[in-house]
Amino acid sequence: MKTCLLVDDSRVIRKVARRILEDLGFEVAEASDGLEALAWCRAAMPDVILLDWNMPVMNGLDFLRQLRTEPGGGAPKVVFCTVESEPARIREALAAGACEYIMKPFDGDIIQAKFAEADISARETVAI
């Protein structure tokens, strides 16, 4: 089963997103800021990261930039999920290595559509 690390400082958002991700077939881990997320990644690199931008301690963009310099940190597909919706900010996120970008508010259909755009599936791909 593929793992998705869910990073958001709002417990309510985490609860809603966890339900959606579990329905899509992911094993879900949670972190409430970028530093906590980094600790998770150093212990066990997830397949996918759903990432908020504005969080205390370490924000999502700083986390992503740091992640991409870590050993194995280039592998996870990172999808932002944030209230930030200015084109300049979105470009910044893409330049830092985000694969897709969700503007809040979101629902299950949007997460599903955006994961499809980024070729993210909960199923393991079998090498032939």
Added chain:
Amino acid sequence: MTPDDIKLIVAVCRQRAGLNIDPAKTYLIESRLGPLARRESYGSVSELIAGLRARREEPLIWALVEAMTASETAFFRDRTPFNLFRDEILPTLTRMRGPEPIRIWSAGCSTGQEAYSLAMIAEAGVGLEPGARVEIYGSDLSERYLEKAQAGIYNQFEVQRGLPIRMLVDYFEKVEDSWRLSPRIRGRVRWRRLNLAGDLSTVGRFDVIFCRNVLSAMDESVRPKVLEGLAGALPADGFLVLGQGESPLGLTDAYRPISGRDGLYARNPAFRVAA
């Protein structure tokens, strides 16, 4: 609404635009006609129908038919046909046509997402010959949908259904809480009001026609005529793209399926358009 009201709505929609309206779905009829009734200053849908019976005004009849058409659409809906268009259809056509313009028609375009998806593919121009010219046309029965299409303004939910984020930042500009397609993309599409159940003999020539999720909303009795009308607008080497679960097979011999390409049909060279 009385059963007679519903009968009248169903009959008018079938007669004018070939629409297949299920009379059992009274909630759907109410929800689509409610806004029209308010706009026309009627107290309810029943009063709107009573007004229609009393005055039989053409503009009101058409406003009702237009309000009953479905608007469900999305950017790059179902993805596969658009990948096919980008990777195979468009590169092949631009090689064959050279500097001649390639004309693409989104028939039953609703609020424009399909036509704009095609325009973004043409603008990106991956695998196209330099100097290739791609013209995109969108048509719909509904003036209101066409107005929205022409404006090219979509809300945050609409731009997050099927549209890759890279295309959003490349081809849209943010206007307050909405997103507007850039003038370059808007300038690539021409719009016109057209009833697909009417006479299609003068619509012009199109190399590719996208007519997806339109036939399935039409009455079975009009589908052969619509398909043959579209065939009349295709050159001998033209293509028709239909929606999921839609097929011309058994309705007309104007097309043959392209094997391994779901929803893609070539014009049957043996088919002759009735004069």
